[in-house]
Amino acid sequence: MxxxxxxxxxxxxxxxxxxxxxxxxxxxxxxxxxxxxxxxxxxxxxxxxxxxxxxxxxxxxxxxxxxxxxxxxxxxxxxxxxxxxxxxxxxxxxxxxxxTRTEHQLSDVSVHAQKPLIQRKADRLVMNIENNPLATGKSSMEAIGLAPGVLVRDGQIMINGMTGTRVMVNGKLLKLSGDDLTNYLTSLRSDEIQSIQIIAHPPAEYDAEGSGGLINIILKKQTELGLYGTVYGNYAQGKYPETSEGTQLNFKKGRLGLFANYSYNWEKGFNKLNQSRTFPSDGIYTAQNRGITKSKNQRVHTGATFDLTDKQYIALDYTGSFSRDHDVFKATTFINYAAHPEINSTSKGLFPSTYNSDYNDVGLNYHITTDTLGSSFEFLSDYTLNHGNSTNEANSSFYNADNQFVSDTTFKNLTPSKAKIFTADAKYKKIFKNGSTFGFGSKVSLTTIHNAAYFSYMDQDNWVSNDPQNFIYNYKENIVAGYLNYSGHVLDMDVQLGLRGENTQLTGTLYDTAGTQKNPKNYFSLFPSLYLVKKLNKEGTNSLSASYNRRLNRPGFSSLNPHISYVDNYTSGRGNPYLTPEFTNSYELSYTLKNKYIFTAAYTDSKDVINNAILPEKDDPEKMMQQPINSGASKIWMFTAFAPFRITKWWMTQNTMQISNQHAIAETFDLQENIAMLQSSQIFQLGNGYTVSASAYYLNKIIFANAVLHHLFNTDLAIQKKFFNNKLTVKLAGNDIFGTSKVKGRFFYNDFRLNFNQLQQKQKITLGLTYNFNLGKAFKAKAIKSSNAEEQNRL
CATH class of the missing domain: 2.60.40.1120 (Carboxypeptidase-like, regulatory domain)
Structure with a gap:
């Protein structure tokens, strides 16, 4: 050392x-x-x-x-x-x-350049959210789904058909996954966001975690000297109402800058799920699940920056996210036998569940610019504490073929979880006079998680502990990483070359009535990355680029927890403490024409793919469970064309077409599909402060874990108007205006087939108000980064 x-x-x-x-x-x-x-x-x-x-x-x-x-x-x-x-x-x-002054001076008029909805850069796509009416009232999770090539489904984010996508906020990797990530992104509202970056193939500077690429959410920055702030509120109405409101305050005087953001949102929605599948002894299983979901989320982000000198600053910030979710599912299940109708049966159940999570993070950020070319050293450190508490209850009654009551059962489980994460990250970047750069750095991540599960059942109006099902699962993980990264001009090409190494030591320990089981692992991996750009004309507007990188996808912490939750009497979900990392190699060739039109061919090859699959239980084939598994390999060939057009002075359109062949290979299923995706966004500048936006996408099908989903189609429409010298913005947005968000598909597992269709509250109309106020002169805010972005993604 x-x-x-x-x-x-x-x-x-x-x-x-x-x-x-x-x-x-x-x-x-x-x-x-x-x-x-x-x-x-x-x-x-x-x-x-x-x-x-x-x-x-x-x-x-x-x-x-x-x-x-x-x-x-x-x-x-x-x-x-x-x-x-x-x-x-x-x-x-x-x-x-x-x-010299311009001939026509502006008085009491502000001129603002309208950023395009989508911008393509060398290694990423940037979707501008600020002043985009399509994002009105949306959570950051919903806003991410607006981006080309990105699909959000059941809390999972996919880029170009790849799972394992991780999320960063201001360059800070959220070490959250599952319900914790969904709750955090739900509490972070679009009104707080400036832009969202989609980085399909991150360079070596970023953590190797995230085989499906990275999403980087850039929050709005304070831009005024003195007091500057925003107050916003949104009301949405679908079948049920939703509200979100918040405020952002920034203050700067001298070398000291202070900021505080608070948001609150309340949502109520519905979930209709229909299932059918074959059952043992030639039976047919059908189920109708109807759920009501309620969610309350609060988010606090506050901190301070202090300029030690003109070239260095230090920052301290705190982020808190607090979620309270409550779901109630009513399930009716029918088991029918065509040859023996006398043994048909019906079950009816009520399955309430709650999930509460408290996320707290304290971060330290030190930054110094070491020369006038912009070379810099940066040190980041974070301490994260996350508490989760889940309860699941099942109340079921069983009836025979004559609809006569036979029996009933009542049971519940409590699964608390506590995670502690410490990260420290040091980076140095040297910029040379010829424009080339050389960077290197290292990172340490220490994680400790305590999980427990307590089961009980109802016996004569008394809850009795079911000790054989109880367990404690503890997880420890230490990661040490280092990287080198060079960017410059070599052989008449722009070159970026990087190499990252990560060593992981982990131990999972399961305590139950069978005894103690330890599962230690230690592995070291190298992750190279290469980006080449060749300018094809003197102006540099036409170019050819190629890239390669290797990444991994570690299991989310919640996926490793062997807890169990129930959808109905025949369907459950649980974790898997024996998951191993997924590794992905990505290759891409891209041609850019006139700095506008982009044509890309890509190939990705993944091994030990982690999928949240549905499969029959080993000991009881009548029942099925949803569980993350390492399900073999995945191969994706893809062609993408991006074409923006300015049809008139007031009409701008941006369009993406994506054609791919996806092949998921495992011992128990082999799925291969040709997939077509179309996305289009329209911006209409109508004058007098009016802007109209429309966005639509269509997917003929997509492979999702061991399922094939069919015909995904959605259209959003929005209008906004600015008042009082652009200080007040009024937005009206319609989501899923044609009501096409119903999802249909089929799960495959050996000879097992499960057909399903699902409808959730996606169709709604939202009214949003945003008011900006400021007192003072312009200044440039410091961007507060964090060292634990990857770790937060896995909580």
Missing amino acids: KSFILILISTFITLTGFSQSTIKGKVLNQDQQPLAYTAISVGKKDSVERYITSKITDSLGLFTIEVPKAGTYIVRATALGYKDKVIEITTGKPGNLVL
């Missing part, structure tokens, strides 16, 4: 000690007064509108900018209300840029 620190220090000194060439200057207005905080862009003399670096002038209009080598450069100055000025400046010879 000491040698690593010495290497780190010596490398730091070496990389920051190079000699540098600079250009200097000053920006003035036509009255020869300094123009503070003007944007400066610097380019090579023989280049047209291709700048190599940028900077903001200080309060006196002065700037000093490092350049790769001595010589003459093109310098552009840009300031609101002034015409751009471009001059040549030679290193060692300061120059002045004099800006």
